[in-house]
Amino acid sequence: MRGLAAAFFAVSLSGCAVSPVGHSRSVGRDFSRAPFASFVLDSTSVAEVEAALGPPMKQTTVKGLVAATSKSLVPGTPYALTALNYYFFPNGMGLVSQGHAGKAASLVFLDGRLIAYGADSSLPEDANAPIDEARLESLHQCQSTRSQVIALLGQPNGETLHLLDAQPGAVDIIYDWQNTQQGNAAHRILRVFFDRSGAMSNYTLVDNQAAAGGAVAGVHPVLPMQLPPACPNVANRQHT
Numbered sequence: 001m002r003g004l005a006a007a008f009f010a011v012s013l014s015g016c017a018v019s020p021v022g023h024s025r026s027v028g029r030d031f032s033r034a035p036f037a038s039f040v041l042d043s044t045s046v047a048e049v050e051a052a053l054g055p056p057m058k059q060t061t062v063k064g065l066v067a068a069t070s071k072s073l074v075p076g077t078p079y080a081l082t083a084l085n086y087y088f089f090p091n092g093m094g095l096v097s098q099g100h101a102g103k104a105a106s107l108v109f110l111d112g113r114l115i116a117y118g119a120d121s122s123l124p125e126d127a128n129a130p131i132d133e134a135r136l137e138s139l140h141q142c143q144s145t146r147s148q149v150i151a152l153l154g155q156p157n158g159e160t161l162h163l164l165d166a167q168p169g170a171v172d173i174i175y176d177w178q179n180t181q182q183g184n185a186a187h188r189i190l191r192v193f194f195d196r197s198g199a200m201s202n203y204t205l206v207d208n209q210a211a212a213g214g215a216v217a218g219v220h221p222v223l224p225m226q227l228p229p230a231c232p233n234v235a236n237r238q239h240t
Contacts, residue, residue, distance in 0.1 A: 028057050028087040031105070033119050033126065039107075041161040041171065044114040049084060049107055056084035073163065082109045090123075110163060118158030120176055129154075130177050131190050136203070139192070142231035144200040146171065149192050156192075169196030170230070195230035202228035 035052035038044075050056070061082045068075040089102030103121030107114060135152055138144075150156065156173040163169070175190040192203040 025092050027089040027092055030088045031086050036119055037155045039114055041115060041159055042113050045112055046109055053086055057087055058085040080111055115163060116160040120157055131175060131188055139200060142199050145198050146194050193228050199231045201231055
């Protein structure tokens with residue numbers, strides 16, 4: 001089930017690529033990334049997101065039954081995953097190397113509650129500050145909390161709440177620094193994992209260099225959703 005949610009999220013985030021590529025007219029509608037800081041996993045509704053961002057460019061829903069291996073939901077219970085897609089390409093859809101910068105976002109809901117979102121942009125005004133590796137030395141496994149990480153590194157590009165896998169309640173957040181130059185799209189992606197108590201269980205920092213001229217503006221690489229082991233005695237701790 002986790003694989004379905006991850007795959008659905010990946011397809012949703014890259015869904016804007018179905019539009020015609022290479023023309024100069026704007027594609028989609030502009031939207032602000034500022035409201036994402038107010039969205040709350042397992043709480044924010046579809047209506048609240050649409051009130052903040054406007055109607056989505058695309059909406060997709062898939063339905064199924066909770067797997068027998070679920071540890072947080074009743075097996076066999078019907079569920080619905082809904083994705084809202086937003087995108088904006090002021091100079092048309094195309095490759096970053098050809099001047100087609102833009103931004104895209106996808107938000108995924110389980111039975112109407114937000115469980116994952118991702119937002120990325122190659123527009124100059126949305127550029128993230130490069131990830132400062134020296135700050136990562138301040139992160140401590142099984143001690144640092146989500147609020148401490150965000151205070152240190154700023155608002156992430158995306159978050160995922162894991163409800164349907166072996167670690168229900170675990171969260172991972174993602175930071176994506178994109179640098180485009182001379183036909184290449186380089187992504188430095190930091191992913192920070194938290195167990196269900198809210199303690200940081202691990203983090204990964206990955207450099208991804210797309211093939212020359214091969215990156216679609218606003219769509220970042222999708223990384224595997226493998227969770228690290230939870231911290232010891234997770235049931236006896238509570239972090240925020």
